[in-house]
Amino acid sequence: MIQTLRKPDRIVQPCGFCGGCGHGVIQRLIAECLEELGISDRAINCVDIACCFWTLDGMDLDGIAGPHGRLPAVATGIKKTRPDDIVYIHAGDGASYTIGIAETVHICLRDVPVTMIVVNNGVFGMTGGQMSLGTTLLGQATTSTPRGRNESSNGSPGDFLQALSQFDFEFAARGALYSVKEINRTKQLIKKGFQNQMEKKGFSLIEVLSACPTNWHLSPVAANKRVEEVVAAQFPLRVYKDRGGMSDG
Amino acid sequence: MAGRKAYADVSLCKGCGLCVEACPVQAIVQTTQLNEKGYEVIQVDADKCIGCGSCYTTCPDYVYEVR
Numbered sequence A: 001m002i003q004t005l006r007k008p009d010r011i012v013q014p015c016g017f018c019g020g021c022g023h024g025v026i027q028r029l030i031a032e033c034l035e036e037l038g039i040s041d042r043a044i045n046c047v048d049i050a051c052c053f054w055t056l057d058g059m060d061l062d063g064i065a066g067p068h069g070r071l072p073a074v075a076t077g078i079k080k081t082r083p084d085d086i087v088y089i090h091a092g093d094g095a096s097y098t099i100g101i102a103e104t105v106h107i108c109l110r111d112v113p114v115t116m117i118v119v120n121n122g123v124f125g126m127t128g129g130q131m132s133l134g135t136t137l138l139g140q141a142t143t144s145t146p147r148g149r150n151e152s153s154n155g156s157p158g159d160f161l162q163a164l165s166q167f168d169f170e171f172a173a174r175g176a177l178y179s180v181k182e183i184n185r186t187k188q189l190i191k192k193g194f195q196n197q198m199e200k201k202g203f204s205l206i207e208v209l210s211a212c213p214t215n216w217h218l219s220p221v222a223a224n225k226r227v228e229e230v231v232a233a234q235f236p237l238r239v240y241k242d243r244g245g246m247s248d249g
Numbered sequence B: 001m002a003g004r005k006a007y008a009d010v011s012l013c014k015g016c017g018l019c020v021e022a023c024p025v026q027a028i029v030q031t032t033q034l035n036e037k038g039y040e041v042i043q044v045d046a047d048k049c050i051g052c053g054s055c056y057t058t059c060p061d062y063v064y065e066v067r
Ligand SMILES: Cc1ncc(C[n+]2csc(CCOP(=O)(O)OP(=O)(O)O)c2C)c(N)n1
Pocket: A049, A050, A051, A052, A067, A068, A091, A092, A093, A094, A095, A096, A099, A119, A121, A123, A124, A125, A126, A127, A132
């Protein structure tokens, strides 16, 4: 039988994101994984106050928004009190690796069985494209570094996924969205994060390299090209840790 | 995949061009036609479409159904 491809039923509103934004693809990948695994009814979407916030209304799921950068703490509380629910976080790089890095470290150390999806677009998207200390690349022009990020005055970015993966938790991997192949691979990583939760395994952290065409001042096609050629060279796409064992296929 | 075709609900389209780039057989073109939200939308040439699903996978605004 020929498979029909159509948007999951749990996506109930048109996207509020800018044209070409990766958040919309990620929302669909999440909804597809939940649907295919049959866990939409017990999923709880923990959204940050940033561009991902659109998913709170956009998806017909239980959901909660929390203070910027603090969703790992919110999700930890929910998972501890509702251990059979599927709790996931949809947050940005600014929230997860800069403003809320303490909370991200704590959920890794506690190894809470939650699935965290970090959308790394290298800027504070929602507030207008300012530099994100952890992820904005050297030389990258942003609203707050208009002449390009300069090491001596702005410091350097770091590979937080790689650094965090030194801790003892379940799964850490990085995907991207710049081609059909990478989108499909990212979906498998997200699905693995949910399956780990279903199997009562530990914390899963999936980072997705994503474009913010609006704040990068690039067309969506050029922005995706930048992710492929520039960003992925700095932040390699691979599985960083997998206690249960998953080949990087 | 034989017989499967892409159908576009262009009322949702934001004219981002990602599907145009992703289609392996150039079946999607950018037009200057505006939708109700004021975006210039795409158009699919059903004769060229091979039903591969790349547009569905790529579109951030869920414009496509491939059936
Ligand atoms: C405690 C706190 N600090 C700052 C803000 C303002 N703020 C809202 S979203 C945001 C940055 C968003 O960047 P990111 O987390 O990377 O998400 P994106 O919008 O890029 O997806 C900031 C600084 C806030 N809402 N709360």
